[in-house]
Amino acid sequence: MPSRPRERVGWHLERGNDEGSLGLRPKIGNARIRPRAVAGVGARRRRWEYQRVRRTDTVRFRYPQAIWAAGVIAVIGSLPVAGASWFLAPVLLVPLAVTIWAWRAGTDADPEELRLRALLGQRRVPWRQVVELATDARGRAVALLADGRTTTLPAVRGTDLPRLIAVTGQSLPGRATEPAE
Numbered sequence: 001m002p003s004r005p006r007e008r009v010g011w012h013l014e015r016g017n018d019e020g021s022l023g024l025r026p027k028i029g030n031a032r033i034r035p036r037a038v039a040g041v042g043a044r045r046r047r048w049e050y051q052r053v054r055r056t057d058t059v060r061f062r063y064p065q066a067i068w069a070a071g072v073i074a075v076i077g078s079l080p081v082a083g084a085s086w087f088l089a090p091v092l093l094v095p096l097a098v099t100i101w102a103w104r105a106g107t108d109a110d111p112e113e114l115r116l117r118a119l120l121g122q123r124r125v126p127w128r129q130v131v132e133l134a135t136d137a138r139g140r141a142v143a144l145l146a147d148g149r150t151t152t153l154p155a156v157r158g159t160d161l162p163r164l165i166a167v168t169g170q171s172l173p174g175r176a177t178e179p180a181e
Contacts, residue, residue, distance in 0.1 A: 059167045061155040062106040071099030106155040109167045114143070116154055125151070127168055133161055 074095030082092045101119040108115040114125040125143065132144040135158035142150050156164060 056110070057167065058108055058110040059163060060106060060108050061153070061160060061164075063102055063155045065102075067102035068099060071095055071102055075099060107153045107164075109164055111168055114153070116151065118154065123151075133164065135161070 075092065078091050078095055082089045097119065104117055105119060106117050108117065111127070113127060114130070116123045116125065125145065129146045130143050131146050134142050134144065136142050136152070139158045141153040141156035141158055141161055141164065143153055144150050153164075
């Protein structure tokens with residue numbers, strides 16, 4: 001399957017100044033600053049304009065950031081224990097693993113596939129393999145696959161299912177689509 005280009009976020013490399021050096025330029029909101037030549041003036045003279053950054057159609061579901069913050073606090077709190085003796089250094093691994101898991105784990109959905117991300121890996125599930133989306137007794141979203149297996153969608157609650165289904169371009173059964181005016 002061909003990979004799609006990733007969306008640029010944060011800082012990106014652009015033409016810096018008139019000498020032609022490269023430098024980092026900020027992305028502000030959904031706009032990024034880009035140089036363009038001023039009409040009628042030499043190509044070396046540039047000015048900056050705002051342009052919309054292309055938004056992707058990917059919906060991301062993540063665990064609450066409070067888990068990540070608690071993990072960072074636990075790492076900081078375990079530093080004195082780990083520093084007391086060399087054999088207590090592995091104490092740092094547990095809060096560090098929780099912090100990385102909270103930052104990374106979740107579900108990314110786009111019109112082609114679901115991407116289930118965990119601490120150390122990810123699994124891609126094409127939408128054509130998903131037969132049914134439902135919730136379990138704890139309110140988590142579960143996908144029934146064509147081969148009969150079920151998989152829990154990380155960080156997706158049952159209340160998030162309409163947003164997840166909307167990514168595919170389909171509508172929920174029983175909901176009338178409103179006519180465009």
